[in-house]
Amino acid sequence: MIRPSTGRNAALLVLEQVERSGAYASISLDRVLAQNVSLSSADRALATELTYGVLRHRTRLDRAVRPHTKRGLKRAHPTVRRVLRLATYQILMLDRIPASAAINEAVAVVKQAVDRRAGGFVNAVLRKVAQQGEPPLPDPARKPAEYLRDAASVPDWMAALILERLGPTDAVALADSLVSRPPLTIRANRLHQEREALVELLAQTHSGVTADLARYAPDGLHLRGAADLRRSTLYEQGRLEIQDEGAQLVGHLVNPGSRDRVLDACAGRGGKTLHLAALAGGPDGLVASDSGAAKLADLGRRAQRAGLKPPERLTADLTAPCPELDQRTFHRVLVDAPCTGLGVVRRHPEAKWRMEPTAPDALVDLQRRLLDRLAPRVRRGGLLVYAVCTFTRAEGPDQVTAFLGRHPDFTPEPPPHHDGVDWNELLDGDGPAVQTLPHRHGCDGFFMVRLRRRGA
Ligand SMILES: C[S@@+](CC[C@H](N)C(=O)[O-])C[C@H]1O[C@@H](n2cnc3c(N)ncnc32)[C@H](O)[C@@H]1O
Secondary structure: OOOOOOHHHHHHHHHHHHHHHHHHHHHHHHHHHOOOOOOHHHHHHHHHHHHHHHHHHHHHHHHHHHHHHOOOOOOOHHHHHHHHHHHHHHHHHHHOOHHHHHHHHHHHHHHOOOOHHHHHHHHHHHHHHHHHHOOOOOOOOOOOHHHHHHOOOOHHHHHHHHHHHHHHHHHHHHHHHHOOOOOEEEEEEEOOOOOHHHHHHHHHOOOOOOOEEOOOOOOOEEOOOOOOOHHHHHHHHHOOEEEOOOHHHHHHHOOOOOOOOOEEEOOOOOHHHHHHHHOOOOOOEEEEEOHHHHHHHHHHHHHOOOOOOOOOOEEEOOOOOOOOOOOEEEEEEEEEEEOOOOOOOOOOOOOOHOOOHHHHHHHHHHHHHHHHHHHHHHHEEEEEEEEOOOOOOOOOOHHHHHHHHOOEEEEEEEEOOOOOOOOOOHEEEOOEEEEEEEHHHOOOOOOOEHHHHHHH
């Protein structure tokens, strides 16, 4: 049993939980850090850096270790494998940690958690990694697929989807951005204050934190130097939400009016629901549904913290008939559908190693069934907004083309003009759909489109 008494051991414990119980890295890390209050802020920062670093760069780390092991990493003891990745990340990718410190701690933990022999093995391998560095990386211009796999740690099947959608040059830039640290982006809750006023409040209450205005999302701010934001008074007062700029843009694409009936059909924990309520001036007329009851319960708590009456919530599998919804229609329906999530891999790098190559096909089918079931819930003249946090062709443009073939009463339309967002740089090709991309726009990758139902 590993005790998270240092930043390195805390990361090791999180990596173990992610691998063994399928935990989300972000949730497991939050929990481990919350349970170990004696960890210094430097150790907390190191645990975060190491957890995400190892998950982002896994293939590249394994590639550096492999020449020094006879039987490869796959057959190694799981703790040995994780410790080798963790120490190799420190040796190759962090310049502030001396290799000797990374190696000594790795050996000590393996001796204690496995046995002395395994400790000797780890020592020998890591000393070679420190001496020889990593094998040369493929040339991105000549061998883009190999570069995506070896340098950017993108699984082959995912690399094929990225190359298909973007072509080699853009695919390489995108893959590089997917192993980078994403910005910490927040949304000012406009029911409390505009973002400029929030900048003032942050300056008064958080010394050392700087806030830059987000380029596209009118309520967005990028923060630097902020730690443990969820424990801050401003967060507890519901003045801000932690939300990527791409995710915020989905709310602006829906752009609900104060009298609209709005269905947020895959509301989850309510990241976008809360934004829709803020944009509409309150939660009246808003229905949040999801198949996950626990997520909707969380949504209710989050709404209260944000100073909102919780919206009407409905737990339902929306691919099946739903008596509570089937007689109702809405001015706006948001389908923020389950997807491959390639656009948020910077924030959830474990997804790369968890998802099966067959997952995209199953997700495309689920998205299609959700869209078909929800289309009749849009009143005539109303709006269906389809969004996914990914950039594959099958889940984005091809899904929409197929939907329009089955539902000739819907027409795609450009984003709205009147909400302070400059959509021009965000359009997918000539539009009218929007595709944000981390390497171009700095935010997570979201595909989103407005589909207007014809009629009065
Ligand atoms: C991309 S997530 C939604 C994220 C959320 N809108 C937010 O902003 O935080 C997709 C959601 O679809 C839900 N979902 C998956 N299958 C579903 C189904 N058959 N019916 C209803 N919801 C479903 C999942 O539980 C998940 O919360």
